[in-house]
Amino acid sequence: MRLARICCLDLDTFFVSVERLLDPSLRGRAVIVGGRKGGRGVVTSASYEARAFGVRSGISIRDATRLAPHAVFVEGHMNEYSEYSRRAREIVERYSPIVVAASIDEQYIDFHGCESLYRAPGDADDDATILRVVRAMVRAVEDEAGLPASAGVATSKSLAKVACGLAKPNGVRFVPAGAERATLAPLPVRKLPGIGPVAEQRLHELGILTLAQLAGASDLSLRPIFGAYTASIRRDALGLGGNELGRERPAFREHDPRGSAHGTISNERTFVETNPETTASMLSGLCERVCSRARSRGVRAGTVTLRLRYADFDTITRSKTITPTSVDVEVHRVVLQLYRMARTRPLPVRLVGVALSKLSLEPSQLSLATFDDGERRAKTVDAVRAKFGYDAVHLATTVRTR
DNA sequence: TCTGGGGTCCTAGGACCC
């Protein structure tokens, strides 16, 4: 028997909320996080007052400036966001032991089996119990961490997220077992997680506008759009998706002492290329950054990828499989090699990026003898940085520009 | 919508091996 026990909790306009905690004078005003007024970059979070003027996450700061010139523009405080995210999570963990962070402002909570723990005389049934508890949890996040939140509760992870979207702002939406299909049917296809602008466009071309139409479409018509996802997209459109919470996002386990060999470590920078030296220095700095992060996670990279975006936005990647390493100079050597291969057009670049993947765990920290000279040098750099800060040491090829 | 930065996962062709 499926029960509505999966909860998606999302912090409303999270970055804006934190900025308002740091500076209470921002309350009630149009606030846009992402960059200085009129500058480069995109909006990462906009208050509802700013949204009233058409400002959305993802649009350029320039456009946001045009739409809402009266708004307060802030660049953002990433370290504070992580700290507040952690606080919200601690509160949520009091309500269920099964919590998975999907991003800095979104968590999934499994309440299966929690009914008897929370049952109270006034509750009409177990659903009522869970709904009451979720409301209390949302209130606690708001009261104790100062962060307004919304929540959706449903039988599957996908529908819980959709329900959370319907609950915004600052609400709770409960979709009981049996009501899944009716809840999803009238919604535009774009509301379903996994359907982005490209799939939306292609579905529209087929005359498929709602999730009811999507659920009824033939496999043959959906295959070219969703490929391997076809079956799961259809299940989600019917509200029959799975109730597993999935993996914790690795970005939140950077300093996990156990280490995680999963995923990718990447850094990229958009900049104005004034001369070849700026680009060379940028690449060197990115290599240092990703390698430092790899070492802090206790992993080595088996693949190095260079990413390069030209001024016309054409983006290419070049990658190379290597003997696993986390040593800056070794990664840097490969990156320069890839850069020489990739940089073929006579156009300025606007972005460079370095990614490490095919990660493998380092041997035990105790056996220092297993590290080669490069690795021992890198560990010394890490020790110096731990004491004096990241910028205390750099490769000679990384020229400080700030 | 003239477009930041961090990720995940899928596709598809070619190399290489058996």
Next chain:
DNA sequence: TCTGGGGTCCTAGGACCC
């Protein structure tokens, strides 16, 4: 020298999410 077919790895690109 030409002929299969399958498996796996590597590489490049792209959709999507927050």
